[in-house]
Amino acid sequence: xxxxxxxxxxxxxxxxxxxxxxxxxxxxxxxxxxxxVEIKGQYMVREHDLKRWADMHHIVLNESPKDSRxxxxxxxxxxxxxxxxxxxxxGIKGNxxxxxxxxxxxxxxxxxxxxxxxxxxxxxxxxxxxxxxxxEGIAIPHxxxxxxxxxxxxxxxxxxxxxxxxxxxxxxxxVFVLFMMISPSxxxxxxxxxRLSFCLRDRDFIRFLKKSPGExxxxxxxxxxxxxxxxxxxxxx
Amino acid sequence: xxxxxxxxxxxxxxxLDERLQLIIIGAIVGIFGGLASVALNRSxxxxxxxxxxxxxxxxxxxxxxxxxxxxxxxxxxxxxxxxAHSVPEVIYSISRKGGLLRLRTSFSRLVSGFLTIASGGSxxxxxxxxxxxxxxxxxxxxxxxxxxxxxxVIVGCGAAAAIASIFNAPFAGIAFSLEVILGEWTTxxxxxxxxxxxxxxxxxxILQGNQIPFHHRIFHSGTPDLVACIGLAVLTAFxxxxxxxxxxxxxxxxxxxxxxxxxxxxxxxxxxxTIGLYLPQVLGEGYEVIRRVIGEQYSPGIAISxxxxxxxxxxxxxxxxxxxxxxxxxxxxxxxxxxxxxYQSTIASVFPSITWxxxxxxxxxxxxxxxxxxxxxxxxxxxxxxxxxxxxxxxxPVVLVSVISATISHYFEPFSVxxxxxxxxxxxxxxxxxxxxxxxxxxxxxxxxxxxxxxxxMRLKEFVSxxxxxxxxxxxxxxxKSGDFLGMIHLDDVRPYLFNTGLHDTVIVGxxxxxxVHTVSPDDELTEIITVFDREHSWSLPVVQDGKFLGLISKAxxxxxxxxxxxxxxxx
Numbered sequence: 114x115x116x117x118x119x120x121x122x123x124x125x126x127x128x129x130x131x132x133x134x135x136x137x138x139x140x141x142x143x144x145x146x147x148x149x150v151e152i153k154g155q156y157m158v159r160e161h162d163l164k165r166w167a168d169m170h171h172i173v174l175n176e177s178p179k180d181s182r183x184x185x186x187x188x189x190x191x192x193x194x195x196x197x198x199x200x201x202x203x204g205i206k207g208n209x210x211x212x213x214x215x216x217x218x219x220x221x222x223x224x225x226x227x228x229x230x231x232x233x234x235x236x237x238x239x240x241x242x243x244x245x246x247x248x249e250g251i252a253i254p255h256x257x258x259x260x261x262x263x264x265x266x267x268x269x270x271x272x273x274x275x276x277x278x279x280x281x282x283x284x285x286x287x288v289f290v291l292f293m294m295i296s297p298s299x300x301x302x303x304x305x306x307x308r309l310s311f312c313l314r315d316r317d318f319i320r321f322l323k324k325s326p327g328e329x330x331x332x333x334x335x336x337x338x339x340x341x342x343x344x345x346x347x348x349x350x
Numbered sequence: 351x352x353x354x355x356x357x358x359x360x361x362x363x364x365x366l367d368e369r370l371q372l373i374i375i376g377a378i379v380g381i382f383g384g385l386a387s388v389a390l391n392r393s394x395x396x397x398x399x400x401x402x403x404x405x406x407x408x409x410x411x412x413x414x415x416x417x418x419x420x421x422x423x424x425x426x427x428x429x430x431x432x433x434a435h436s437v438p439e440v441i442y443s444i445s446r447k448g449g450l451l452r453l454r455t456s457f458s459r460l461v462s463g464f465l466t467i468a469s470g471g472s473x474x475x476x477x478x479x480x481x482x483x484x485x486x487x488x489x490x491x492x493x494x495x496x497x498x499x500x501x502x503v504i505v506g507c508g509a510a511a512a513i514a515s516i517f518n519a520p521f522a523g524i525a526f527s528l529e530v531i532l533g534e535w536t537t538x539x540x541x542x543x544x545x546x547x548x549x550x551x552x553x554x555x556i557l558q559g560n561q562i563p564f565h566h567r568i569f570h571s572g573t574p575d576l577v578a579c580i581g582l583a584v585l586t587a588f589x590x591x592x593x594x595x596x597x598x599x600x601x602x603x604x605x606x607x608x609x610x611x612x613x614x615x616x617x618x619x620x621x622x623x624t625i626g627l628y629l630p631q632v633l634g635e636g637y638e639v640i641r642r643v644i645g646e647q648y649s650p651g652i653a654i655s656x657x658x659x660x661x662x663x664x665x666x667x668x669x670x671x672x673x674x675x676x677x678x679x680x681x682x683x684x685x686x687x688x689x690x691x692x693y694q695s696t697i698a699s700v701f702p703s704i705t706w707x708x709x710x711x712x713x714x715x716x717x718x719x720x721x722x723x724x725x726x727x728x729x730x731x732x733x734x735x736x737x738x739x740x741x742x743x744x745x746x747p748v749v750l751v752s753v754i755s756a757t758i759s760h761y762f763e764p765f766s767v768x769x770x771x772x773x774x775x776x777x778x779x780x781x782x783x784x785x786x787x788x789x790x791x792x793x794x795x796x797x798x799x800x801x802x803x804x805x806x807x808m809r810l811k812e813f814v815s816x817x818x819x820x821x822x823x824x825x826x827x828x829x830x831k832s833g834d835f836l837g838m839i840h841l842d843d844v845r846p847y848l849f850n851t852g853l854h855d856t857v858i859v860g861x862x863x864x865x866x867v868h869t870v871s872p873d874d875e876l877t878e879i880i881t882v883f884d885r886e887h888s889w890s891l892p893v894v895q896d897g898k899f900l901g902l903i904s905k906a907x908x909x910x911x912x913x914x915x916x917x918x919x920x921x922x
Contacts, residue, residue, distance in 0.1 A: 171877070173881055248855070311852060344817045
């Protein structure tokens, strides 16, 4: 933007920068409160003038477009892709929550910049607040928050346990499978969680999981389920 | 018969109308302000008779050095009256402290100003007189139990009386006080200030006689002179910009030279003294120079008058910038008169065929131009020059030069030399302005405490039931044991998931809260908080002190209080 020092801004652009309705901007220009020029019957404000004016009136210009502060929109999120990225693992060992998490963190594939010890600590910390065992023998271990900038895309690693483990789950049933979920933001996390929980509500799917299906079969099934979900899950306008 | 009714002067006074009270107090302040200025003026005149012959001795440059050092030492160590320059300090006190000034300020600057100026430092007696007048006003106001708003007016009275009496110029006092010190022209201000101004002038007339400080010759001016004024206005504008910039430079650089305050002042004084060896015109407050220029007894030629004007600019910046005590009024007048003289000699030699109005004509206009520009107060410049010279007949060119010069210099230096520092610190708060309203409100007044706290280990199910019972969109999250603030949940961010019962047991509050929310502290200024609101696009911000959540501050409440505060301030 700085390259064109004398760029002319339309009243609509000025309205966006000042976070005010266009009608207000036009009224201010008519009153002479906001410096403007008239080009072909249209009010235009020179960018340089606007900056000076805003500075003089201690008004902060809204330079960044609206979506940049929100992070990625949850529209393009897919648990199928996240599970593909995270991989499926079998025979995770351990007799209690801590041990299975330790073994899981050791074997799963992770992005290079994600430190395994740190991840384990975050997972344990989250379990301490409340168990992530959601019932029916399923747990979704995940860190409460991720340090910013480590992940761009969410990951779900599916880990079948060697033997069932008491996980303090909500229905007190022992856990046989872990879906470790790592998300770049709270928004993404919630959207992923809501999709995953939709799938896990399906009794057939849980029975299918109990058979420790092969990676290809599992992902195929998730893909089919998620496609069914898509039209229903329009969470954002 | 009259049992129970106390009839005392005090009772009578407090039963009077507020405006009448202010007028009476204004008159009292006028007397003392007038006395302060007569005292400083007399002592300066007395001392200049003694010191004048010494200016040609070998040790002459040492005098301003010793004077400046003593003056700085006196202020810092003896009376411990620190602070900004005199006039900005008065304006600051009106902006932020309800016009409160310390009692010792009423004499400390008179003494330090005397030491600086009498020893030859290039500064004027006006600023010390203004601050002591203002401080007298402030303390008398406090004695009468005045409220902040009234005390501010009385401080303005003190300043007006001081200027009016030192220059024998009542209207300049009024203009200065309204234009520079208070910054608003309202009737409730005008009346007491006018009274103080008149009383101050009268005190000085009784004690020193009614004399016009600078007599001028009668001159006959024509259209060429009026046209030539425009050129002079350009010249005075540039002289003023130079003075303002040089002041800033010396002030910031002198602190780098040495951190020993009295040594700094002494060094500045030494340089001024050395300049004074070659250009004695630059020393002291310079009234004598103006008198000779206006009386047309001083015709040094183009080069010397130009050099003297420059020398005065440098000497003034050094004296005041290095920590000497004194004002800019008199130096501005000297610079203006020398600039006028220089301009007249120049045009006279370029257009010898035209009969020009004379040196004093342009000298007077130069004074008005420089004063108006440096103070960014054209009315003060116009009335002061007209009053101190008795030259009402040439008000047209004075107005012309004042406003043109002030406008041109405004382009380069938009703020008055007195306001500049306060504006950069964001502390020039004129009544009924956004900054003033925001400054008067504080975070604790706006705090909303009726928020429902939630804890990080709460499951979404419990959170939803809290949402059902609450009437807010923001939920602060605190640690259930220590009570420390952890983050906030904004309903908008989680709304789509609240009704997804599949998540009710899976999700806990700790993972949906925004831990990076911007917090504010109770001591934050509202102006900063508004910027945070704008930047974060937020409607509510948590107020946190020592890690503990106190409440929320919301834009809606702020707007409501803002409007009421504005209405209250309008009630003058």
